[in-house]
Amino acid sequence: MTDSRKGYVRMRTLQAVVLLIFGVIILRLAYIQLIDPKYEKLARGNALRHVVQYPPRGEIFDRNGEYLAQNRACYDLMVIYRELPREGFDTLQMLDLLGISRTKLERALRNARMSPRIPYMVTNFISSEVKLRFDENNFPGFYTVYRTIRSYPRKIGGNLLGDVGEINERQLKMKRYADYRSGDYVGQSGVEKAYEEELRGKKGVKIMEKDTHGVVKGSYMDGMFDSLPEPGSYIVTTIDARLQAFTEELMRGKVGAAVAIEPSTGEILMMVSSPTFDPDEMVGRHRGNNYMKMLYNKRQPMFNRAVKAKYPPGSTFKLVQGLIGLQEGVLTPADRYSCNGGFRYGHRMMKCHAHASPLDLRGAVANSCNAYFCYVLRNILENRRYEDVEHGFDMWKTYVNSLGFGRKLESDFLDEGAGYVPSSEYYDRVYHGSWNALTVISLSIGQGELGCTPLQMANFAAILANRGYYYIPHIVKRIEGRDSIDRRFYEKQYTMIDPKHFEPIVEGMWRGVNVGGTSTVARLDGWDVCGKTGTAQNPQGRDHSTFLSFAPKDNPRIAISVYVENGGFGATIALPIASLVEEYYLTDTITRPWLVDRVKNMQIYYPSYAK
DSSP: OOHHHHHHHHHHHHHHHHHHHHHHHHHHHHIIIIIOOHHHHHHOGGGEEEEEEOOOOOOEEOTTSOEEEEEEEEEEEEEOGGGSOTTOOOHHHHHHHHTOOHHHHHHHHHHHHHSTTSOEEEEEEEOHHHHHHHHHHOOTTEEEEEEEEEEOTTOOOHHHHOOEEEOOHHHHTSGGGTTOOTTOEEEOSHHHHHTHHHHSOBOEEEEEEEOTTSOEEEEGGGGTTOBOOBOOOOEEESOOHHHHHHHHHHHTTOOEEEEEEETTTTEEEEEEEESOOOGGGGSSTTHHHHHHHHHTOTTOTTSOHHHHOOBOOGGGGHHHHHHHHHHHTSOOTTOOBOOTTEEEETTEEEEOOOOOSSBOHHHHHHHTOHHHHHHHHHHHHTOTTSSSHHHHHHHHHHHHHHTTOSSOOOOSOTTOOOOBOOOHHHHHHHTTTOOOGGGGGGGGGTOTTOBBOHHHHHHHHHHHHHTSEEEOOBSEEEETTOSOSOGGGGSEEEOSSOGGGHHHHHHHHHHHHHTSSTTGGGOOTTSOOEEEEEEEOOTTSSOEEEEEEEESSSSOOEEEEEEETTOOSTTTTHHHHHHHHHHHHHHSSOSOHHHHHHHHHOOOOOHHHHO
């Protein structure tokens, strides 16, 4: 075959292929336009209504399977302005059915008119009964969307569980909420916020077909293009609901916080911030009004003191000084110091209450001697291994940080505070570089510039219980569909203190409760409770009352810290609350009803909140 003949064949073959391809395309277009109605219907987008299907939010349980947060059905009323009938509708009947004001309806219609093709929410939180009556009246252009809202059956843990609300404009601009839309609900605080991704679920869509009058005829193509919503995952928390409710009852009328931790796991058994609020108050149409009431409440019920407040730890911080002194080699358990009413430095005196003197370390812990720990802190800062007090202070601060103070513990609370531990740079700035150990001696008894969160103090109690390590405190025990929670909650966090140095401190705490000291009211027969009182000076009224404890002494099951503002001595109110909580958790009963009555009936005056 000649070359010209071969070229002719190739050209004809190519022409045939091109004609065949065009023929297939033309036949396909003819089929789409003349035979298959699917694309014709899709093109008539104005005849279809895409209705968002909202998923039920994941439920929240306590550690024993009791409901803390459930869901209940409600509906949003939506309007598409361009589908409203020209002749109007019975406004009075609609207002009567929905129980809303004319002003609210008119405002919604004005806003909907700005984007007439887009659904706009008229009102929300419509009950199932109202929804049925509304549907019977068939208002064209209006339709309802199924939602679920929260219900909190135990009505506890307002600050702990948090609340769910409609996403706001500021949040919509944030990267973490990139796939949210206006009208979506989102966790605003507490567990609801921290575990939003797990609880929220995934939205679906239902495509409805309408006739020319806007009346829905049914599901488009039998739901072929619908997608079902995926429910959120349920969460099992570490909280014991009964313990939480009991502690809230004891803290009612008081300002402060209480936190209990299981030392062997870091699981938070109870977390109370007082005053608190009923989480159901942050659900429904009255949410806004209730929010404003709490916002202007001077006692700040929405402020989670347990993880945010910066309190002076008072005498509970003496345990920190003892541990650092032992580790640094400037203190032994047998070292004895005289008190004689306090610690004198220059023309000043750090006063102390009456007790036996001199005392060794165990006795100083049991009797909470101020002078003893002033000597200890001075020896730490003036340790000759460091070239000056500033370097000694830097080392002291490093130890304090390792014990969980002055930094976030990396718990699963997004709003966790770091507290405050001053630095040598701070004192250089304040005292223009001229300061020494006596300048900061108030730190020895947990005063001065120190600020600790109740969570940090409870974690310190867990460190003492474990003799030198802790697990990061956390509020969630299990998440549906997962084998485990974040790995950081399973890892031991070690301090810089050798475990052997904890024994004399723990022994002193045990003596203070079971032999003689400032904590004897906390004694529980057979449980070897260890505890330390704290009285924190308060420039705005009566001193603050605080107490940290764990029990039993060996193989401890609970570590706790209680802080009551303006409560007076540590043994006055914080200790009784902590002791009752420990007894209830360890024995499942209360054998001192008289102490419960005393705690509940104690009236505390708060001048700083009365202004």
